[in-house]
Amino acid sequence: MATAFVPSTTLRLRPYSTLRCLSFYPKNLTKPYPVFPPLIRRSPISPRRFFSSVISGALHSGERTKSELAEKQKGQMGSKVGEFRKKLKIVDVKGGPDEGLDRVGLMIVVAGWVRTLRAQSSVTFIEVNDGSCLSNMQCVMTSDAEGYDQVKSGLITTGASIWIQGNVVPSQGSKQKVELKVNKIVLVGKSDPSYPIQKKRVSREFLRTKAHLRPRTNTFGAVARVRNALAYATHKFFQENGFIWISSPIITASDCEGAGEQFCVTTLIPSSREAVESPVDAIPKTKDGLIDWSQMIEPELAFADLKDDMACATAYLQYVTVAERDFVQLSYTDAIELLIKAKKKFEFLCKNNLPYLDLCLWHVRCSSFRLRSLIIFQDVKWGCDLQSEHERYLTEEAFGGCPVIVSDYPKEIKAFYMRQNDDGRTVAAMDMLVPRIGELIGGSQREERLEYLEGRLDELKLNRDTYWWYLDLRHYGSVPHAGFGLGFERLVQFATGVENIRDAIPFPRTPGSAEF
Numbered sequence: 001m002a003t004a005f006v007p008s009t010t011l012r013l014r015p016y017s018t019l020r021c022l023s024f025y026p027k028n029l030t031k032p033y034p035v036f037p038p039l040i041r042r043s044p045i046s047p048r049r050f051f052s053s054v055i056s057g058a059l060h061s062g063e064r065t066k067s068e069l070a071e072k073q074k075g076q077m078g079s080k081v082g083e084f085r086k087k088l089k090i091v092d093v094k095g096g097p098d099e100g101l102d103r104v105g106l107m108i109v110v111a112g113w114v115r116t117l118r119a120q121s122s123v124t125f126i127e128v129n130d131g132s133c134l135s136n137m138q139c140v141m142t143s144d145a146e147g148y149d150q151v152k153s154g155l156i157t158t159g160a161s162i163w164i165q166g167n168v169v170p171s172q173g174s175k176q177k178v179e180l181k182v183n184k185i186v187l188v189g190k191s192d193p194s195y196p197i198q199k200k201r202v203s204r205e206f207l208r209t210k211a212h213l214r215p216r217t218n219t220f221g222a223v224a225r226v227r228n229a230l231a232y233a234t235h236k237f238f239q240e241n242g243f244i245w246i247s248s249p250i251i252t253a254s255d256c257e258g259a260g261e262q263f264c265v266t267t268l269i270p271s272s273r274e275a276v277e278s279p280v281d282a283i284p285k286t287k288d289g290l291i292d293w294s295q296m297i298e299p300e301l302a303f304a305d306l307k308d309d310m311a312c313a314t315a316y317l318q319y320v321t322v323a324e325r326d327f328v329q330l331s332y333t334d335a336i337e338l339l340i341k342a343k344k345k346f347e348f349l350c351k352n353n354l355p356y357l358d359l360c361l362w363h364v365r366c367s368s369f370r371l372r373s374l375i376i377f378q379d380v381k382w383g384c385d386l387q388s389e390h391e392r393y394l395t396e397e398a399f400g401g402c403p404v405i406v407s408d409y410p411k412e413i414k415a416f417y418m419r420q421n422d423d424g425r426t427v428a429a430m431d432m433l434v435p436r437i438g439e440l441i442g443g444s445q446r447e448e449r450l451e452y453l454e455g456r457l458d459e460l461k462l463n464r465d466t467y468w469w470y471l472d473l474r475h476y477g478s479v480p481h482a483g484f485g486l487g488f489e490r491l492v493q494f495a496t497g498v499e500n501i502r503d504a505i506p507f508p509r510t511p512g513s514a515e516f
Contacts, residue, residue: 314405
């Protein structure tokens with residue numbers, strides 16, 4: 001038998017509870033049930049249909065009062081979301097011109113990670129860093145501070161995260177102007193004794209294996225902050241100068257400036273099985289055992305020329321690095337003459353490439369991974385591509401550390417879309433070279449003339465159909481335009497001085513390594 005109760009408020013039933021109620025109702029009901037005798041007698045419809053109508057009406061009634069009930073329930077059970085407030089960081093305390101003296105006497109809260117802990121007979125010194133700046137906050141703690149037992153028992157160690165409340169006081173030491181006299185300390189997260197980043201000095205190579213922890217060190221914490229500042233300044237510079245940020249595709253069928261030599265994107269590996277069961281051997285091959293490629297589908301400035309491009313790149317680098325030094329501009333032809341007059345043997349490492357078999361070469365085994373590599377001694381002549389050693393000589397030695405812009409490169413060593421100069425030999429391309437890095441920025445004026453662009457595609461035996469959309473832009477209101485590309489990790493290297501580009505990237509990827 002089924003029992004029903006009249007609700008004191010509007011009846012609301014969830015779909016599944018409705019089904020459960022209906023399931024209790026007898027299947028073979030031949031006479032009115034005495035639960036609702038007055039209503040049943042007046043109704044000509046069957047009890048089953050009547051009960052369904054009651055539930056349906058209750059559900060619709062619930063919908064009509066949904067907003068009212070929500071408001072009522074919010075008043076009874078809900079609470080307002082708290083206001084977001086910026087938390088005080090160590091840089092806020094010590095980063096000002098007074099280095100914290102303006103906050104003496106104030107009670108503040110600091111949260112961060114323990115760098116060092118020195119316990120003496122009557123006082124304990126804890127160095128805390130929260131990642132906001134290079135400087136630590138020295139916290140001075142006596143036995144009467146709340147939570148001191150966590151220090152005494154050894155729970156708080158190097159690497160642990162803690163919350164500290166205290167008063168800012170003038171420091172007795174010479175390394176800082178203020179310190180924190182601790183009133184209360186709370187252990188947030190303890191650190192295992194195996195914490196790999198202790199006070200002792202460790203190598204950059206070792207820290208690359210601890211990329212998830214290395215931002216806690218002085219060097220990599222500083223690199224992360226500089227990288228953030230450069231990214232912010234980059235967006236700010238272009239926003240202030242009328243640019244619009246767009247998301248361009250990561251994967252494209254166009255082989256832009258040799259990018260296709262680094263990675264290969266293929267759909268030839270069968271997808272019918274799981275990835276672990278889809279070996280590379282399953283890629284279709286020709287009779288000769290080679291891959292059968294026939295089964296695979298394969299900041300711009302409008303109304304601007306190369307001079308505008310170089311001016312924008314210069315202004316950008318000066319903006320993000322606050323550099324005021326003059327830039328040197330010279331042609332590729334003049335750069336080659338300088339390199340020839342240098343009478344210096346330039347050598348460079350060439351990986352997986354065999355362009356100069358008649359030169360002195362040998363194999364090199366790289367420290368982190370094995371690649372077939374060659375040391376190349378190349379004679380400098382007009383028409384050769386500049387290597388990093390050539391670029392660094394120009395900016396570091398020939399011009400005494402000034403950034404150098406080399407322009408008007410031979411068209412044979414540049415991309416098809418770069419605008420041809422009137423001499424027929426060179427294109428309106430430029431590279432910006434900086435000390436210790438070499439090329440930092442590469443750009444060009446793009447070929448806006450349809451007939452020249454089509455001629456260049458034919459000259460390089462590139463299929464016009466592949467670039468239909470690129471050619472289309474020249475059909476419909478083409479304008480002179482230019483642009484450049486920046487190696488952001490190289491910019492971080494340039495700004496911070498780190499030697500290895502892997503240390504300019506939070507989680508670098510190398511052949512055979514994709515951890516973190």
